[in-house]
Amino acid sequence: MNPTARTGAPTAAEPMSSATPPRRRARILLGYAGWDLLRTVRMFSATFFIVVLPMAMFLIFGGIADYGDQALGRGNGSAYVMTSMAVYGAVTAMTATAGSAAVERQQGWGRQLGLTALSNGMYAAGKCLVGLAMALLPVLALFFLATAMGARFDHAWMWPITGLIVLIGSLPFALYGLASALLFRSEAAVSVASGLLVLLAFFGNLFMPLSGAMLAIAKFTPLYGLASAARWPQLEGQLLQIGPAAPEAGDSLLFSVLNVVVWTAVFGAICGLAGRRRTAR
Amino acid sequence: MGTARTTAHDHGPGPALEARDLHRRFSAVRAVDGVDLRIDRGEVVAVLGPNGAGKTTLLDMALGFSVPTGGTVRTLGEDPARAVRSGRASAVLQTGGLLDDLTVSETVRMVAACHLAHIPPAEALERAGLSGLAPRRVGKCSGGERQRLRFALALLTSPELIVLDEPTTGMDVRARTEFWETMHAEAARGRTVVFATHYLAEAADFAERIVLMRSGRIHADGTVAELTAARTRTLTCAWTGPLGGEQGPAAFAERHGAVLAGSRDGIRVRFSAHDTDALALALLAEGLGGDLQITQASLDDVFLDLTGPEADSIPETDRPTEPATANGGPA
Numbered sequence: 001m002n003p004t005a006r007t008g009a010p011t012a013a014e015p016m017s018s019a020t021p022p023r024r025r026a027r028i029l030l031g032y033a034g035w036d037l038l039r040t041v042r043m044f045s046a047t048f049f050i051v052v053l054p055m056a057m058f059l060i061f062g063g064i065a066d067y068g069d070q071a072l073g074r075g076n077g078s079a080y081v082m083t084s085m086a087v088y089g090a091v092t093a094m095t096a097t098a099g100s101a102a103v104e105r106q107q108g109w110g111r112q113l114g115l116t117a118l119s120n121g122m123y124a125a126g127k128c129l130v131g132l133a134m135a136l137l138p139v140l141a142l143f144f145l146a147t148a149m150g151a152r153f154d155h156a157w158m159w160p161i162t163g164l165i166v167l168i169g170s171l172p173f174a175l176y177g178l179a180s181a182l183l184f185r186s187e188a189a190v191s192v193a194s195g196l197l198v199l200l201a202f203f204g205n206l207f208m209p210l211s212g213a214m215l216a217i218a219k220f221t222p223l224y225g226l227a228s229a230a231r232w233p234q235l236e237g238q239l240l241q242i243g244p245a246a247p248e249a250g251d252s253l254l255f256s257v258l259n260v261v262v263w264t265a266v267f268g269a270i271c272g273l274a275g276r277r278r279t280a281r
Numbered sequence: 282m283g284t285a286r287t288t289a290h291d292h293g294p295g296p297a298l299e300a301r302d303l304h305r306r307f308s309a310v311r312a313v314d315g316v317d318l319r320i321d322r323g324e325v326v327a328v329l330g331p332n333g334a335g336k337t338t339l340l341d342m343a344l345g346f347s348v349p350t351g352g353t354v355r356t357l358g359e360d361p362a363r364a365v366r367s368g369r370a371s372a373v374l375q376t377g378g379l380l381d382d383l384t385v386s387e388t389v390r391m392v393a394a395c396h397l398a399h400i401p402p403a404e405a406l407e408r409a410g411l412s413g414l415a416p417r418r419v420g421k422c423s424g425g426e427r428q429r430l431r432f433a434l435a436l437l438t439s440p441e442l443i444v445l446d447e448p449t450t451g452m453d454v455r456a457r458t459e460f461w462e463t464m465h466a467e468a469a470r471g472r473t474v475v476f477a478t479h480y481l482a483e484a485a486d487f488a489e490r491i492v493l494m495r496s497g498r499i500h501a502d503g504t505v506a507e508l509t510a511a512r513t514r515t516l517t518c519a520w521t522g523p524l525g526g527e528q529g530p531a532a533f534a535e536r537h538g539a540v541l542a543g544s545r546d547g548i549r550v551r552f553s554a555h556d557t558d559a560l561a562l563a564l565l566a567e568g569l570g571g572d573l574q575i576t577q578a579s580l581d582d583v584f585l586d587l588t589g590p591e592a593d594s595i596p597e598t599d600r601p602t603e604p605a606t607a608n609g610g611p612a
Contacts, residue, residue, distance in 0.1 A: 024397060028397070031394030031395065034394075035394060036391075042382070043382060104380065108376065108377025108378035109377070109378060111374055111377075111378055112378035112379070115344070115372055115374075115434075115435075116366070116368075116396050117366050118395040
């Protein structure tokens with residue numbers, strides 16, 4: 001025990017160190033993540049918003065809309081809506097998982113796990129796995145539903161690539177969910193943050209194609225970059241437009257990525273500040 | 282305590298808990314302010330003190346949840362966090378720490394999955410007396426049942442040391458009794474048990490040794506007998522003599538080196554004295570009273586002194602053995 005001048009949070013100290021064989025650590029990590037995934041899936045309300053709602057919205061916006069069959073970039077209109085809803089479902093999953101993780105820790109579950117061999121780092125990794133698994137659910141569900149409803153990509157590679165972009169791009173929203181939980185410290189705050197995603201999704205151009213001033217504002221909102229990137233395989237930055245408005249200039253990939261990077265940094269900074277405030281009490 | 286043991290090596294035997302000049306400061310507050318404590322293997326120790334005495338902070342450091350700002354603490358001869366991570370030391374947490382959506386059995390299995398090695402979850406449930414409640418959702422469990430569950434979790438690694446922080450808070454009398462019965466069984470297996478409490482009876486009934494804390498320091502340390510031995514006893518009687526003058530209670534007390542501690546309508550009279558036997562003998566010989574009752578100073582008295590405003594200025598070992606306060610409770 002070395003009483004070094006650690007002024008940081010009085011949380012569980014040293015990680016397990018190299019004394020524990022990697023294989024046993026992996027087993028513990030997977031065991032934990034498996035249990036936690038079971039819990040998350042079982043919570044009906046969460047699963048409803050993550051899986052059922054995006055599917056319902058796909059049916060409303062994409063399945064029925066008359067542009068569904070029209071060719072659009074390297075696919076059709078239905079595939080466009082499918083990607084949008086997959087993004088919405090995936091970020092909702094990430095937000096909810098990370099947010100509930102933070103609330104759970106504040107309620108003492110972190111201390112309980114602190115009495116086990118599961119280190120803080122392994123806990124975070126486990127939660128990321130759970131978040132990714134939960135985000136994968138709406139992506140797969142929508143891919144299947146949309147395919148059945150006539151969604152079409154021109155090339156087979158577009159399916160896994162689109163799915164991968166959605167999954168990886170949803171990771172920063174773990175920080176968004178975490179920030180909400182750290183700032184307001186309640187389950188309700190996490191629900192509100194998930195609810196606010198509807199608004200962000202609207203401005204992220206996920207629900208209906210925006211144009212004019214609305215679009216100009218939208219480009220700087222958190223979901224816009226991810227939405228644009230997820231559609232890149234199909235549209236390469238082109239914008240879908242409805243009606244007789246003047247055609248809008250497309251997005252550059254750099255802009256989309258920059259949007260994601262900047263907002264990730266913003267969410268991360270909020271988490272850092274909120275976390276510091278919490279331990280400074 | 283008395284017998285010297287080998288000094289602690291890194292993974293050697295070492296005492297269950299050893300703190301040296303331990304300090305923990307939260308900005309301006311000195312939660313733990315210079316604690317020296319050694320708890321040997323197999324001891325059952327209560328850390329007793331009022332709220333804010335530093336009990337939880339001390340135990341947090343012993344579990345590696347909190348890093349000392351000064352001094353050292355070693356648990357089972359090694360770094361506390363390491364002893365906890367490996368499952369050698371375990372704890373029953375004060376509140377929270379459970380997930381309402383899991384069942385009792387799932388909670389135990391999930392936490393078991395996070396340990397390097399553990400006993401069968403069903404066995405932990407049984408030892409904590411939870412077998413019948415395995416399928417119940419944690420959200421529907423009573424406070425006592427939740428505490429049993431936390432206890433089952435603590436047993437999972439078959440730990441050498443169990444730390445319990447206010448383990449029976451929120452339990453009714455029956456649940457509390459049952460909980461301690463279970464704890465007794467585990468202590469009998471040779472585990473070291475250290476628990477914090479502000480229930481005196483709990484400390485007196487269960488612990489072999491009591492560590493009294495106040496304001497981040499240890500104020501007394503010993504068995505119940507040791508802590509109460511130096512104190513006066515109380516003799517209560519039905520007073521049959523005159524109420525005043527040479528044969529009155531006050532004069533009688535003075536004559537025999539006792540103190541008149543209280544008198545209710547001159548019928549029941551209470552004296553404090555070290556040698557209550559001699560006092561009783563004199564009382565009966567002089568025919569001044571009958572229906573005698575002698576009570577030993579309770580741990581309550583020690584505790585009340587400890588929590589009293591003047592306690593800080595008095596060193597704990599040679600505290601003046603002045604008579605108990607006149608209205609010191611019926612005991």
